[in-house]
Amino acid sequence: MPNISLYPLSIKEELQKQFVGKSIKDVAGPAAVLDLSKVQNNCNRMLEAVETLKFGWRAHIKTHKTTELTRLQVGSGAGPVNIMVSTVMEAEHVAPLLLEYKGAGRAVNLLYAFPVTPSAVERLSLITKALGSGGLSLMIDHPAQLSSAVAIYKSSSIAPQIFLKIDMGTHRAGVPPQTEACAQLISSILSLESSGTVELLGLYAHAGQSYNSSNRADALDLLRQEFESLLVTAQAVQSVSPNKDLVLSVGATPTTTSVRNLLIDNEDTPVEEAKAIASLRGTFQAIRDLKCSLEMHAGVYPTLDLQQLSTHALPTEGPHAMLTWNDLALTIVAELVSLYPGRGKDGSAEALVGSGTLALGREPCKAYSGWGIMTPWNRPEARMPISGPEKYVGWQVGRISQEHGILVWNGQGITPEPLEVGQKVRIWPNHACIAGAGFGWYLIVDETRKGKEDEIIDVWPRWRGW
Numbered sequence: 001m002p003n004i005s006l007y008p009l010s011i012k013e014e015l016q017k018q019f020v021g022k023s024i025k026d027v028a029g030p031a032a033v034l035d036l037s038k039v040q041n042n043c044n045r046m047l048e049a050v051e052t053l054k055f056g057w058r059a060h061i062k063t064h065k066t067t068e069l070t071r072l073q074v075g076s077g078a079g080p081v082n083i084m085v086s087t088v089m090e091a092e093h094v095a096p097l098l099l100e101y102k103g104a105g106r107a108v109n110l111l112y113a114f115p116v117t118p119s120a121v122e123r124l125s126l127i128t129k130a131l132g133s134g135g136l137s138l139m140i141d142h143p144a145q146l147s148s149a150v151a152i153y154k155s156s157s158i159a160p161q162i163f164l165k166i167d168m169g170t171h172r173a174g175v176p177p178q179t180e181a182c183a184q185l186i187s188s189i190l191s192l193e194s195s196g197t198v199e200l201l202g203l204y205a206h207a208g209q210s211y212n213s214s215n216r217a218d219a220l221d222l223l224r225q226e227f228e229s230l231l232v233t234a235q236a237v238q239s240v241s242p243n244k245d246l247v248l249s250v251g252a253t254p255t256t257t258s259v260r261n262l263l264i265d266n267e268d269t270p271v272e273e274a275k276a277i278a279s280l281r282g283t284f285q286a287i288r289d290l291k292c293s294l295e296m297h298a299g300v301y302p303t304l305d306l307q308q309l310s311t312h313a314l315p316t317e318g319p320h321a322m323l324t325w326n327d328l329a330l331t332i333v334a335e336l337v338s339l340y341p342g343r344g345k346d347g348s349a350e351a352l353v354g355s356g357t358l359a360l361g362r363e364p365c366k367a368y369s370g371w372g373i374m375t376p377w378n379r380p381e382a383r384m385p386i387s388g389p390e391k392y393v394g395w396q397v398g399r400i401s402q403e404h405g406i407l408v409w410n411g412q413g414i415t416p417e418p419l420e421v422g423q424k425v426r427i428w429p430n431h432a433c434i435a436g437a438g439f440g441w442y443l444i445v446d447e448t449r450k451g452k453e454d455e456i457i458d459v460w461p462r463w464r465g466w
Contacts (some may be wrong), residue, residue: 007089007465010440015459019443023454024333025378025424030359031333032439033426034069034303036446036457038329042302043072045322049260050296058082058111058249060299063433065090065463066442067097069302074101084111084297088123089465095127102131111137111163113204115173116148125155133158137201141165141174143188146198153197161201162189163249168229170208177233186233190241200237202247202295203230210254211307212366219258219313220276226250227283227294234292248287249295254313256298257323264320303330305432310367310389317387325385331375331426332359332435333443334405336419344408351407351419355427356400361434365389371405372397372427379425381417395419397427436462 024033050057059073061083074081081101085091091112098108110131112124116138128136138149138160152160164185167174175182192198207222230248238244250256262277269277287294300308304327309316314323334355344350360372367389374395376382385392394417398408405427409416419425429435436442444458 007463009461009463012459012461015441015461019456019459022456024443024445024456025454027333027443027456029332029334029424030355030438032436032442033331033333034442034444034460035329035331036444037448038327039069039302040072042304042327042329043069043075045260046073046257046298046301047075049263052263053259054294055259056080056082056247056249056293056295058084058295058297060084060086060113060297061090061094062086063299063303064436064442064460065093066460067094068458068460070094070097073302078106080107080109082109082111082295084113086114087466088112088120089463091127092123093463095130098131098135102135108135109137109161110135111139113139113163115139115141115165116145116152118148118151121148121151121155124160125152128152128156128158128160134161137161137163139163139165139173139204140185140189141167143185146188146192149198150192159197159199161199163202163204163247164189164200164233166203166205166229166233168205168207168226170206172206172208174205177229178236182233183236186237186240190237200244200246202249202293203233203237204249205229206250207252207255210252210313211311213254213311213313215273215312216258216261216314217270217272217276219254219311220261220273220280223250223255223258224276224280224283226255227280227287231283231287231290234287234290238290243291246292247295248292249297251297253298253301253304253308254311256296257301257308258313259296260314260322264315264322300432303432303436304328305330305435306365306367306373306389306428306430307363310365312388325428328428330429330432330435331377332372332429333424333426334359336407336421336423336425337404339419339421346412348409349416349419350398350409351395353397353405353407353425353427354403355397355405356403358402358438359435360397360400360405360427360429361431361437362400363431363434365430368392368396368410370396370398370408370410371400372429374407375426375428377426378423379417379419440464
C-alpha cells in the first residue's frame with residue numbers, strides 16, 4: 001500500500017487515554033462530538049430501507065473519514081461492501097478495512113468518485129493490486145481520462161471498473177445524457193472493454209441541487225430525475241452493447257433518504273407526494289425491465305446537519321416524523337468567551353463564542369441566515385426546537401470569523417435565555433462535512449447512557465490529506 005505518512009494520524013490509543021471517561025464539559029473547545037446512538041440509528045435506517053426496497057447500497061465515507069463509522073455504514077451482514085471516496089487518501093485508509101471484509105468472504109468494491117487524473121494513477125494502481133479483480137472502480141466523464149484507466153491496467157494487470165458520470169443538472173461534473181459527447185464516451189469505454197482493458201460497471205448521478213429542496217415531493221422527484229437520467233443513458237449503452245448489465249447508482253442524502261417515504265403506510269399522503277411516489281415506482285420498474293440494477297449512495301446521512309434538516313426530505317413533524325433535530329449526530333462543543341448586553345439588533349444581547357469558520361465551516365443554510373444553531377445542552381432554561389431551522393427561535397451564530405463566532409438572539413419580543421462567560425455549549429453546524437474537516441478526531445458520546453450522556457466513551461481519529 002502507498003506511504004501515507006505525509007499526513008500522520010493521531011494515535012487512537014493515546015487519544016483514548018486522554019479523553020475516555022471524561023465529560024465533554026471538561027474538554028477544551030472547540031471539539032467535534034458524535035453521538036453514537038444517533039449515528040447507529042441513521043445508518044441502520046438507511047440499510048433497512050435499501051434492503052426492503054431491494055436496492056444495492058454504496059456508502060460514501062467522505063463526510064467523516066473514519067474506519068469506525070465506515071463499519072456502521074456497511075453493516076454486519078454478509079452482503080457486498082461497496083464504498084465510495086472523494087480522495088485517494090480516503091481510498092488508501094479504507095483499503096485495509098476492505099481487505100478485512102474480503103477475507104471474511106464479502107465482495108468488496110471501492111469507487112474513487114472523482115474523475116481520475118494522471119497524478120492518481122500510481123497510488124490507485126497499488127490499491128488495485130491490493131484489492132484484486134473487481135476491487136476498484138473509477139469515475140469517468142471525459143474521454144481523456146480513459147488514458148489514466150489504461151495506465152492503471154498496465155501497472156496492475158487488472159482491468160479497473162468504470163462508472164460513467166452523468167450530469168443530471170447539478171453542473172459540477174459529468175457528461176449530459178442524450179448528447180453526442182455522451183455517445184462518444186460510451187463508444188470509447190465499450191471499445192476499451194472489448195479489449196479487456198476496462199470494464200463498464202455502471203452509470204452514476206448525483207442531484208447536488210437537492211440540498212435546496214424544501215419538501216418530500218421535491219426530493220422524491222429529484223430522485224426520479226437521477227434515475228431517469230441514467231435510464232436513458234443505459235438504453236443508449238444497450239443500443240451499442242445489447243443486454244449489457246449495468247449498475248445505475250444515484251444519490252445525494254436528500255434524495256437517498258427520501259426513499260424511506262415509500263415505506264410509510266399513510267393514507268393521508270399529500271397528493272403531490274403521492275404522485276411523486278407513483279412516478280418514482282414507475283421509473284424503478286422501467287430500470288428493472290431493462291435488466292439493470294438499482295444502487296443508491298449517500299454520505300452525510302449518518303451525521304446529518306442543519307442543511308439536511310431544512311430539506312424536509314422526510315416527515316419532520318407529526319406521528320410519521322422521520323427526520324428531526326434529535327437525529328442530528330454531530331455537534332461542536334465551544335466555550336463562551338464574552339457577553340455584550342444591548343449590542344445586538346433592537347438592543348438585544350450578543351455573545352462571543354470560541355468557534356469560528358475553522359470549527360463550524362462557512363457553508364450557508366437556505367433555511368436561515370446564520371452559521372450554526374445552539375443546542376439546549378448545558379442550558380437548563382432552553383428546550384429542543386419543535387419545528388425546522390427556518391422557524392428556530394433562540395441563540396444562533398449570526399456572524400463568523402476565523403476562530404470566533406458571534407451569537408445573536410433570534411426571537412424578537414422573547415427574553416433571551418441566559419448565558420455565562422466560560423460556559424460550554426454545543427452547536428449544530430450547517431454542513432457536517434465541512435465542520436468535521438477542521439478536527440483531527442471525534443469525541444464519542446451516547447445519549448442513551450442515562451446519567452452518563454456527556455461521558456466520552458471512545459475517540460475516532462479522522463483521516464487527513466488528499
